[in-house]
Amino acid sequence: MMWDMVVLLLPAVIAAAAAGLVYGKKRREKAIVLSSALVSFAVAYAAVLLAGYAGAALLSGAIAVFISLSAFFYLDDNALFYPLVIMGFAYLGLMVLLSGADVSATSFAAACGIGLMAGLEARIYGFRGRKPQKNGRRKLEIRRDVVQIALGIIVIAVFLAAGRIYGILAVAGLALLGYLFNSASMQAENAVGRFARSFERERAVSGEGALFMAAGSMLILGLVAPVNYALFGLSAIFFADSAATIVGVVAGRRKLPHNRRKSFAGTLSYFVVLEAIGIPLIGLYAIPIGIALAVVESLPIAFDDNASTSIAFVILSRLLFL
Numbered sequence: 001m002m003w004d005m006v007v008l009l010l011p012a013v014i015a016a017a018a019a020g021l022v023y024g025k026k027r028r029e030k031a032i033v034l035s036s037a038l039v040s041f042a043v044a045y046a047a048v049l050l051a052g053y054a055g056a057a058l059l060s061g062a063i064a065v066f067i068s069l070s071a072f073f074y075l076d077d078n079a080l081f082y083p084l085v086i087m088g089f090a091y092l093g094l095m096v097l098l099s100g101a102d103v104s105a106t107s108f109a110a111a112c113g114i115g116l117m118a119g120l121e122a123r124i125y126g127f128r129g130r131k132p133q134k135n136g137r138r139k140l141e142i143r144r145d146v147v148q149i150a151l152g153i154i155v156i157a158v159f160l161a162a163g164r165i166y167g168i169l170a171v172a173g174l175a176l177l178g179y180l181f182n183s184a185s186m187q188a189e190n191a192v193g194r195f196a197r198s199f200e201r202e203r204a205v206s207g208e209g210a211l212f213m214a215a216g217s218m219l220i221l222g223l224v225a226p227v228n229y230a231l232f233g234l235s236a237i238f239f240a241d242s243a244a245t246i247v248g249v250v251a252g253r254r255k256l257p258h259n260r261r262k263s264f265a266g267t268l269s270y271f272v273v274l275e276a277i278g279i280p281l282i283g284l285y286a287i288p289i290g291i292a293l294a295v296v297e298s299l300p301i302a303f304d305d306n307a308s309t310s311i312a313f314v315i316l317s318r319l320l321f322l
Contacts, residue, residue: 001181005104043118044057054158061111064112066115067111107166109222110219120212121307146245152237155167155170155217156235171218172214216307216310217310230279234276237306241306247269259298261300262298274293
């Protein structure tokens with residue numbers, strides 16, 4: 001399986017590199033947009049194919065391209081409503097899937113997650129660049145994580161009560177509402193804008209954290225089949241990550257040697273919360289997975305931790321026992 005994945009992803013790497021060489025430094029934005037789209041297509045195509053949905057692989061790749069483009073141009077100058085159109089298309093497409101179209105809703109979710117991650121990363125780390133963020137005020141971080149926990153409760157409640165497809169639909173709907181809400185927050189000083197910005201860290205793309213949560217959730221719901229494992233992965237995104245941040249800002253005085261932005265207290269709380277939820281769900285498998293996710297979450301990498309932990313969880317789940 002791993003060799004098949006390498007073979008399928010290699011063309012994407014070559015195409016992305018070729019795009020950069022063709023456009024060069026003077027057209028760097030176009031090169032990054034093209035590279036993001038190509039990588040989105042190839043990764044989504046390969047992931048859906050390896051997950052066993054061969055008939056949906058091509059369409060999933062196309063959907064990933066649309067979502068990656070919408071994320072790259074998110075809130076960008078005159079393209080303010082472009083992402084809304086694309087997300088509306090994606091949401092409508094999911095409704096078509098629910099009505100019986102011959103495409104797997106889970107493959108669609110995986111494509112959305114992959115495209116959203118690729119587009120956001122291209123926007124933040126590629127052409128636009130990321131300025132270092134401050135850790136943020138204690139009240140701000142706690143307020144953000146209370147919202148994160150509330151969103152997790154909503155998504156998991158829908159997932160358990162109505163099934164996987166409606167769980168995916170809930171995440172897609174929340175992402176679409178997030179686009180609308182963040183668009184409003186970019187307007188001139190108004191009540192909605194001030195309220196939205198009260199949840200944002202300094203120098204962060206508006207809604208960045210919430211969109212990465214949506215992308216990670218889509219990836220897990222799309223590629224992790226057993227319900228208990230999917231619940232475990234969602235808990236890592238919504239609950240363990242929130243616990244790590246809250247404990248870290250309140251009591252995280254001793255920092256990790258390899259990442260001064262993370263603390264021993266925060267990382268330990270991440271692992272404890274994950275095990276408290278995971279052991280009843282998947283037994284002792286939760287321990288090695290929890291250790292691996294805690295390590296990934298603590299790494300000083302230029303990648304959102306909700307994205308990195310969800311990717312790590314999907315890979316571990318499929319390699320170890322799914």
